[in-house]
Amino acid sequence: MDRRAVVLLSGGLDSSTTLAIARSEGYECYALSFDYGQRHRRELEAARRVAEALNVRDHRIVRLDIAQFGGSALTADIEVPKGRELEEIGRGIPPTYVPARNTIFLAHALAWAEVIDAFDIFIGANCIDYSGYPDCRPEYLRAFEYMANLATKAAVEGRGRFHIRAPMLTLSKEDIVRRALELGVDLSLTWSCYDPTPEGLACGQCDSCILRRSGFEAAGVEDPIRYAKREAV
Amino acid sequence: MDRRAVVLLSGGLDSSTTLAIARSEGYECYALSFDYGQRHRRELEAARRVAEALNVRDHRIVRLDIAQFGGSALTADIEVPKGRELEEIGRGIPPTYVPARNTIFLAHALAWAEVIDAFDIFIGANCIDYSGYPDCRPEYLRAFEYMANLATKAAVEGRGRFHIRAPMLTLSKEDIVRRALELGVDLSLTWSCYDPTPEGLACGQCDSCILRRSGFEAAGVEDPIRYAKREAV
Numbered sequence: 245m246d247r248r249a250v251v252l253l254s255g256g257l258d259s260s261t262t263l264a265i266a267r268s269e270g271y272e273c274y275a276l277s278f279d280y281g282q283r284h285r286r287e288l289e290a291a292r293r294v295a296e297a298l299n300v301r302d303h304r305i306v307r308l309d310i311a312q313f314g315g316s317a318l319t320a321d322i323e324v325p326k327g328r329e330l331e332e333i334g335r336g337i338p339p340t341y342v343p344a345r346n347t348i349f350l351a352h353a354l355a356w357a358e359v360i361d362a363f364d365i366f367i368g369a370n371c372i373d374y375s376g377y378p379d380c381r382p383e384y385l386r387a388f389e390y391m392a393n394l395a396t397k398a399a400v401e402g403r404g405r406f407h408i409r410a411p412m413l414t415l416s417k418e419d420i421v422r423r424a425l426e427l428g429v430d431l432s433l434t435w436s437c438y439d440p441t442p443e444g445l446a447c448g449q450c451d452s453c454i455l456r457r458s459g460f461e462a463a464g465v466e467d468p469i470r471y472a473k474r475e476a477v
Numbered sequence: 478m479d480r481r482a483v484v485l486l487s488g489g490l491d492s493s494t495t496l497a498i499a500r501s502e503g504y505e506c507y508a509l510s511f512d513y514g515q516r517h518r519r520e521l522e523a524a525r526r527v528a529e530a531l532n533v534r535d536h537r538i539v540r541l542d543i544a545q546f547g548g549s550a551l552t553a554d555i556e557v558p559k560g561r562e563l564e565e566i567g568r569g570i571p572p573t574y575v576p577a578r579n580t581i582f583l584a585h586a587l588a589w590a591e592v593i594d595a596f597d598i599f600i601g602a603n604c605i606d607y608s609g610y611p612d613c614r615p616e617y618l619r620a621f622e623y624m625a626n627l628a629t630k631a632a633v634e635g636r637g638r639f640h641i642r643a644p645m646l647t648l649s650k651e652d653i654v655r656r657a658l659e660l661g662v663d664l665s666l667t668w669s670c671y672d673p674t675p676e677g678l679a680c681g682q683c684d685s686c687i688l689r690r691s692g693f694e695a696a697g698v699e700d701p702i703r704y705a706k707r708e709a710v
Binding site for chain 2: 304306307308309310312313314315337341342343344345346347348351352354355356358359378379381383384387388390391392394395396397399400401
């Protein structure tokens with residue numbers, strides 16, 4: 245088989261598992277990561293290692309010039325919420341939301357996909373154990389897919405139809421941890437924390453750490469990465 | 478009035494006229510241009526001058542890292558078609574098509590718009606005297622708009638609904654030239670050519686030059702920019 249797929253890869257648990265799934269389905273994978281001035285740039289290192297471990301055909305890190313717009317705790321001087329209750333996460337959209345981020349990411353994926361004749365674009369979006377970001381919801385992903393097939397020469401000329409694939413969409417974090425382990429993903433390579441300590445440890449307290457830790461805990465598996473604080477979730 | 482609008486501005490005839498229209502409707506305009514490795518970077522200079530002449534509130538030039546994907550005569554080593562017949566232009570999609578370009582442009586505009594509370598995004602797309610690019614068609618623009626209102630916190634929380642406005646969409650080039658002049662746009666500041674000569678003159682023979690020249694000719698107006706060759710259109 246040599247169907248190609250572009251896979252958005254942040255280096256986190258969800259996108260790494262998504263890449264493993266694309267690979268297990270026989271796709272030749274082209275991984276795409278973004279350097280957008282995120283404070284957790286450490287994730288790019290994770291993306292590199294995961295891409296290598298999962299044997300992608302090519303891995304690109306695209307620079308985005310969006311931090312200048314501001315409006316997010318991940319790119320501007322706005323505080324990342326810490327120590328929220330698990331139940332609180334996903335109610336309302338937190339300041340870590342980055343305006344139009346998945347639209348910008350998917351637009352780049354679409355550009356690359358069209359050039360290399362890949363018609364499947366994988367994204368690790370999840371709308372169960374997530375931060376409530378609107379651009380992780382199924383209705384958004386469907387709308388992007390519909391738009392993509394009107395936007396592109398490849399689709400309009402009938403060379404193929406683009407599909408946005410989000411295999412994590414309705415899994416719990418627990419299920420994602422299990423799925424990753426079944427597929428042999430080395431989770432010590434992945435990175436989820438939004439706000440690493442100066443020493444490069446995961447903070448353990450941002451929404452992303454809390455969601456990740458709850459997933460490992462529910463799955464009864466030890467999280468192989470080190471946290472600055474090991475408070476109860 | 479201080480309704481805000483983000484206006485995509487390439488510095489060409491269509492986007493400059495679009496900016497003038499947004500301004501005439503009373504919007505406070507935030508112009509957005511892109512440096513994407515296009516061979517006709519000269520257009521960025523034009524964008525700067527037009528933005529200044531039309532008194533925008535802010536003008537950003539965002540760097541895009543998409544030339545690495547290739548796939549277009551505007552960003553890769555692929556020849557720009559020259560000397561085509563006017564009737565030929567718009568039948569089929571030429572190699573100057575840039576994969577997912579307007580989707581990437583509009584995604585950035587959406588990000589900025591959301592941060593500054595602008596709910597109108599203006600684009601100079603035209604589907605009459607145009608090169609047949611799929612991402613200039615009304616059905617594409619409508620699909621983007623629909624997606625944008627699912628993608629963003631501002632829309633989902635009900636702060637407003639985003640509108641993609643394309644006032645050039647169904648005008649002929651002749652009408653666009655007339656409209657620009659009515660609005661007092663200084664067309665000597667604009668730039669349309671895809672493939673300037675080493676001396677910085679418009680080639681006069683690429684599709685974009687041919688469409689522009691036909692518009693001026695039909696409107697019975699002299700084009701104030703200089704061309705390397707002045708062959709009959």
